[in-house]
Amino acid sequence: MIAELYLYNNSFKGTIPSTLGNCSYLPYLGLDYNMLHGSIPQELMEARSLVSLNVSYNNLTGDLPSEVGKLENLIQLYVSHNQLSGHIPQTLGSCLSLEDISLNRNLFEGSIINIRDLRDLKLLDLSNNNLSGSIPGYLVNLSSLEYVNLSVNSLEGPVPTEGAFRNFSQFSIFANINLCGGIPELQLKPCSVLGEIKRVKKKKIVIGIGAGVALFVLSVIIGIISRCWFKKRNKNDRVNNMYSSTAVHVHERVSYEELHNATGGFSVGNTIGSGKFGVVYKALLGAVNRAVAIKVLNLSKPEAAKSFSAECEALKGVRHRNLVKLVTACSSVDYKGNEFRALVYDFMPNGSLDMWLNREGTSDTTSRPLTLRERFNIVIDVASALEYLHVNCHDPIAHCDLKPSNVLLDDDLTAHVSDFGLARLLLKFDHESFLNQLSLAGVRGTIGYAAPGKEYHTFVMLI
Numbered sequence: 001m002i003a004e005l006y007l008y009n010n011s012f013k014g015t016i017p018s019t020l021g022n023c024s025y026l027p028y029l030g031l032d033y034n035m036l037h038g039s040i041p042q043e044l045m046e047a048r049s050l051v052s053l054n055v056s057y058n059n060l061t062g063d064l065p066s067e068v069g070k071l072e073n074l075i076q077l078y079v080s081h082n083q084l085s086g087h088i089p090q091t092l093g094s095c096l097s098l099e100d101i102s103l104n105r106n107l108f109e110g111s112i113i114n115i116r117d118l119r120d121l122k123l124l125d126l127s128n129n130n131l132s133g134s135i136p137g138y139l140v141n142l143s144s145l146e147y148v149n150l151s152v153n154s155l156e157g158p159v160p161t162e163g164a165f166r167n168f169s170q171f172s173i174f175a176n177i178n179l180c181g182g183i184p185e186l187q188l189k190p191c192s193v194l195g196e197i198k199r200v201k202k203k204k205i206v207i208g209i210g211a212g213v214a215l216f217v218l219s220v221i222i223g224i225i226s227r228c229w230f231k232k233r234n235k236n237d238r239v240n241n242m243y244s245s246t247a248v249h250v251h252e253r254v255s256y257e258e259l260h261n262a263t264g265g266f267s268v269g270n271t272i273g274s275g276k277f278g279v280v281y282k283a284l285l286g287a288v289n290r291a292v293a294i295k296v297l298n299l300s301k302p303e304a305a306k307s308f309s310a311e312c313e314a315l316k317g318v319r320h321r322n323l324v325k326l327v328t329a330c331s332s333v334d335y336k337g338n339e340f341r342a343l344v345y346d347f348m349p350n351g352s353l354d355m356w357l358n359r360e361g362t363s364d365t366t367s368r369p370l371t372l373r374e375r376f377n378i379v380i381d382v383a384s385a386l387e388y389l390h391v392n393c394h395d396p397i398a399h400c401d402l403k404p405s406n407v408l409l410d411d412d413l414t415a416h417v418s419d420f421g422l423a424r425l426l427l428k429f430d431h432e433s434f435l436n437q438l439s440l441a442g443v444r445g446t447i448g449y450a451a452p453g454k455e456y457h458t459f460v461m462l463i
Contacts, residue, residue, distance in 0.1 A: 008054065009033040016055070021046035032056040032078065039063070040079070045070050052076040056102065060084055064103075069094040076100040080125065088113050088126075096120075104128050104149065112136050112150075120144055127151040127172065135159060135173070147321070151175050158182070158191045169319070256332040256340050258285065259294055266296060273352075275419070277304040282347060285327075291347040292327055299339050308341045314397050314420040322385035324348065324408055324418040345418065349411050353378060354404035374413055381415035382407055389417075 005026060012034040020029065021043030029047070032054045039062030040055065050071050060082040068077075069091025077095075080102045087110040088103065100123040101115075111133030112126065121142050131153040139148065140163030148164050152175040159182030164170040168185045180191040262283035263270045273280040278297040285292045297304045308329075315326040327344040334340045350356075356370055370378070382402070389397040399406075399420060406419040 004028040006030040007034070011035060013037070015039075016041055016044065016060075018043040020044050023047050023049075025049050027051040027073075030054045031058070034058055036060060040065055040084075042067050048072065050074055052078075054078040056080040056082070058082055063087070064089055064092075064108075066091050068092055071095055073097055078102045079106070080104045082106055084108065086110075090114065093117060099123070099144075101125065112155075114138075116141070118142065122146045125149040126153070129153055131155060133157075135165075135179075139163060140165060146170060148172070155179055159186065159188065169325070172319070254285070254328050254330050254344060256330060256334055256342075259283070259296075259330060259342055259344075260335075262292075263294060277301055277307045285344065290327075291349075293345045293347045295343045295345070297341040297343075299341060305341065308343065311343055311420045318389070318393055318397070320385055320388045322381045322414070322416055323388070324416040348408035348416060348418075350409035350413060352405045353407040353409060353415065356409070357404055370413075378407070378409070378413070378415040382417060385415075385417040 005020075005023075005028065008030040009032070012031075014036065015038035016031065016036055018041040020026070021041065024047065026047050027049050029050060029052070033056070036055070036058040037060065040060060042065045044053075045065055045067035048070060051073055052075060053071070054076070056078045057080070060079070062084065063086035064079060064084055066089040068074075068089055072095065074095045075097050077092075077098060077100065081104070083106065084103075085107040088108050090113050092098075092101070093113060093115045094117075096117060097120065098115075098118050099120050101121065102123065102125045104125045104127040106129055108126070108129040108131060110131065112131060112135070114136070115121065115124075116136075116138040119142065122144055123146065124139075125147075127149040128151070131150070133155065134157035135150065135155060137160060139145065140160045142163065145164045148171040151172045155173070155176040156178035157180065159165060159173060159179050161181070161183055166183065168183060173179055173182070173186070180189050182188050260266065262285050263281040266279075266281060270281045270283060271279055272282045272293065275295075278295055278301075281294045281296065283292055283294050284290065285294075297308050299305055308331075311326075312329050315323075319325070325346045327346060329344065330340065330342040332340045386399070386402070389399060397420075399417065401419060402417065406417065408416045408418050410416060
């Protein structure tokens with residue numbers, strides 16, 4: 001009896017064996033990061049005990065079988081980064097235990113299906129497909145929903161302003177050129193303007209019909225030509241501007257006084273770490289007492305100001321579940337009139353990976369050795385963050401200082417890459433100038449952890 005089957009990150013080819021459907025006691029199946037092709041076999045949906053199904057990052061084609069609705073115990077469904085097509089099956093709404101749905105980077109079309117009964121849904125990623133229609137209003141009623149990504153589709157109509165769509169950090173809808181409204185941070189056109197445009201077009205059509213058959217035929221011909229031209233132009237605009245101003249993150253303002261008070265005057269008792277360029281304090285910030293980590297730069301040290309600028313530049317437009325979130329930054333003066341720079345991040349309650357791996361000689365009696373599965377998950381989390389920074393980020397970024405102390409763990413030991421003080425935005429350099437930067441500056445990062453053979457050389461190929 002097979003209880004768990006993990007075959008991810010290999011070089012397996014061929015198709016998914018249909019005989020896996022005979023494994024009636026198989027809760028976990030991981031086939032991601034391989035070179036599998038063909039369709040997802042319908043027989044696989046007979047494995048009713050499946051809790052997690054991951055076939056992402058393959059070359060699968062065909063549709064997602066409608067029999068997926070039989071998987072009543074399914075909690076996680078990951079089929080991203082394939083070439084699946086057709087409509088998303090309506091039966092998916094019958095999998096009432098689902099918490100994570102990741103169908104991004106496929107060729108799915110049609111409208112967003114009815115999943116209003118998935119009350120435990122936390123993650124919904126339908127980005128980079130060919131979906132059309134409007135954003136369903138019922139999504140605002142899913143109180144457990146933590147993140148929604150509908151970017152790079154052909155959706156239209158109003159963007160909700162309640163539920164997950166009330167918080168700019170909980171959803172992404174960029175590169176849907178016909179969406180309107182939403183919260184102010186999106187900077188979309190008001191829906192009333194788009195409605196007025198539609199009414200004007202409708203009025204013109206009525207006038208054209210009344211003008212006679214000849215004028216009507218001429219209008220149809222002109223309309224077809226115009227539609228083809230606009231469709232081609234919008235397709236180009238969608239690719240060139242998919243990371244436009246609608247994806248710009250808006251960070252809340254914070255003053256030196258607020259940071260000073262929240263840290264008890266930057267007291268030693270609130271210190272949780274220190275680095276090359278400054279000290280990190282734990283604090284509760286704002287009216288909701290949000291737990292944050294405040295990195296105060298020591299501007300008397302060389303390169304500290306550049307580190308602040310590099311980190312702001314690198315993190316201002318990125319968002320990934322495995323990157324430490326930059327809440328805001330403060331550039332001001334202290335009570336003595338000296339320059340003050342600080343970065344505010346989400347607080348990671350389980351500290352750094354370095355702290356967990358090197359427990360000898362520490363006074364922390366609450367920590368324990370990481371299990372093998374936890375170690376694998378942390379490696380995957382870090383790899384996912386780097387894949388995003390290197391490949392999927394709108395401006396590719398080289399971290400340049402990846403090490404265990406820069407990998408932080410949240411309350412469920414999910415890894416988050418941090419400390420972008422040495423990061424480089426690589427689209428600013430052409431191939432020759434980037435090589436010059438490396439030769440002049442030498443290897444950037446911490447001795448023993450710098451990886452010129454991997455990250456640097458990878459980006460030389462990218463640019």
